[in-house]
Amino acid sequence: MPTVKLVIVLVITAMAGVALVSLRANAPATSPAAATRPNLRKPGFIFLEFETTRIDQYVKFFEATTDFRVVANKPHYVEMESTCGQLMVVDPVIIPKGHPFFGKVTGNANGIGLEIGMVVADLDKAFAATNNQPGFPVSSGIVKRPWGVRDFRVLTPDGYYLRFTEGGD
Numbered sequence: 001m002p003t004v005k006l007v008i009v010l011v012i013t014a015m016a017g018v019a020l021v022s023l024r025a026n027a028p029a030t031s032p033a034a035a036t037r038p039n040l041r042k043p044g045f046i047f048l049e050f051e052t053t054r055i056d057q058y059v060k061f062f063e064a065t066t067d068f069r070v071v072a073n074k075p076h077y078v079e080m081e082s083t084c085g086q087l088m089v090v091d092p093v094i095i096p097k098g099h100p101f102f103g104k105v106t107g108n109a110n111g112i113g114l115e116i117g118m119v120v121a122d123l124d125k126a127f128a129a130t131n132n133q134p135g136f137p138v139s140s141g142i143v144k145r146p147w148g149v150r151d152f153r154v155l156t157p158d159g160y161y162l163r164f165t166e167g168g169d
Contacts, residue, residue: 047086051105058089064129111160123166
């Protein structure tokens with residue numbers, strides 16, 4: 001599997017920005033095995049939370065295209081980690097009243113205005129794995145960008161725009 005080295009997040013809309021810093025008091029606790037994992041959440045660390053009714057589809061996609069692995073799997077909530085990043089995949093049924101997303105996660109183009117970049121160790125391998133994942137269409141194949149790195153772009157079933165890129169110097 002490709003190794004995720006860095007997570008780059010570009011926030012374009014205020015609504016998308018809320019998703020990056022949203023912590024849920026009612027999110028399920030991690031498993032006892034989590035105590036043996038290193039604590040990634042230190043100042044400056046960025047994690048991503050995807051609200052979707054397609055949790056299993058997202059887990060399968062990220063396991064196939066990156067080195068993120070499931071570390072907590074609860075009803076309506078999955079937490080995934082790599083050596084330097086965390087993804088939470090959350091069913092909107094657990095979004096509490098009063099949260100800015102309550103009642104707004106429709107499963108149709110929720111991610112508009114948010115681009116999520118993931119640096120992978122083997123871009124060609126990640127691209128090949130992406131092509132085998134139904135529901136995650138490639139919106140732009142592998143291209144060398146003017147800034148010197150190659151990348152490809154994917155749209156998730158909920159409209160999140162993912163950029164997979166190789167590392168630069």
